[in-house]
Amino acid sequence: MPMPPYPVCCYRPDCGRLAVYKIAARWSDGVTHELKTYALSCAECLADWLVRSRDKQAACRLALGETLEPPGVYEILRGQRDQQLTRRPDLEGIADAP
Incomplete structure (x- = not known):
């Protein structure tokens, strides 16, 4: 039996917007x-979450044989699995902007 749709919210506790x-x-x-x-993340919180994600990835220790690429931004669309998500490299520089 399929699960009913549910809202996916931004991880920031006080945000309340839908994650995109x-x-x-x-x-x-x-x-x-x-x-x-x-x-x-929602669009408004994206830059902050991208910075935090890069910091977490930089601190990650890998076991022998593991690889971990830098964090990227993927567009969330209802019903799509991870392999189907579209990467948005055009948004990945948002955390670098002054």
């Missing part, structure tokens, strides 16, 4: 691969 972006990094152990989620 997933900040995630491609991870692999050499056999399997997946997106490691750092945050789900």
